[in-house]
Amino acid sequence: MNSSLVTAWDAVVAHPLFLVGLTLGIYQLGLALYERTQMALLHPLIVSIVLLIGALWLLGLEYPVYRDAVFPLTMLLGPATVALAVPLYHNLRRIRQFFWPVMTTLVVGGVFVTVVTLLLAWLLGADFAMLMTLAPKSLTTPIAMMVAEQLGGVAAMAAAFVMYTAVLGALMGPWLLSVTGVTHPAARGMALGLAAHAVGTSRALEEGEEAGAFAALAMSLMGIGTALLLPVCVTLWLLL
Structure with missing residues (x-):
């Protein structure tokens, strides 16, 4: 009986619908917590990452299983x-x-x-693959992964660096802009979208529609420009 219950539980836990529901539920919890407290450290993205890692560890699930299960959610990133x-x-x-x-x-x-990213990484002894993984860290995840792989970097690590950049930008960006006296919605939006892409845009939308619009513009043009020009610049650098 116990063996049957364990087998049934394992089947439920590994089912894609369970993991999709778990992801959405954790995000809603993080969103409600953030809306109640308005604390930057409790941003839904940060809370979701921490709780999901803990949940997957407790359930004994490997990341590839989770990644494959929530692929429909990943597909929605583009739209x-x-x-x-x-x-x-x-x-x-x-x-x-x-x-x-x-x-x-x-x-x-x-x-x-x-x-600056490439220079600091080079000074710290990063090899070529790591440099190319770090180069697109300020782009949104799908573009960054594509560019990193095209340049000879590691797409999965590029996604991790993108997430780290986004979280740090959303946490520190508004405070730094206020400290330095940047108050114009367009300027704040451009800075957040340029430095922290999608998460920065989400944070800018909280400040107003104008800030969100300029953040979306900066994120989009930054992604297009870097995807087109960075491979060309790297190729020319290798030829010199």
Whole structure:
């Protein structure tokens, strides 16, 4: 009897619907906790990661099993990113007004983020594969994984670095912007979207639709520009 119960429990735990439900339930718990406390350290993404790791460990499940089970949720990442075009459309007139500041910020900020990351990693002794894994850390996850793999990096590690960058940016970004006197919604949104991509955009949307629109713009253009130009720059660097 006990053996049958154990077998049934193992079958339930390993079922994709159970793990999808567990993921959604934990996220809702984190969201409710964040909305109640408004503490940056209790951001739903951070809470979800911690609780999910603990839950998988207690259940004795390996990450590949969980990854395959929640693949439908992973597929929704693309449409969710595309949906950020809605605040962009609503604030299109404002974006046109700041066209040149936006482009200047993207070029300077994008180059600075990438160059400083590679320089620090190189000084700390990182090999070529690790450098190429770190290079796209400020892009949204699907683009970062694709770019890292194309450049000879490790896609899975690139996703981890993207998540770390996003969480750190969402935690520290608003505070740093306030301390340095950055108050304009467009500027705050650009900074959060550029540095912390999707999570930064989510955080910017909490400050207002205009900040969210500029964050989505920065995230999108940063992803497109880096995906197109970074492989070219790396190829030229290897040829020199």
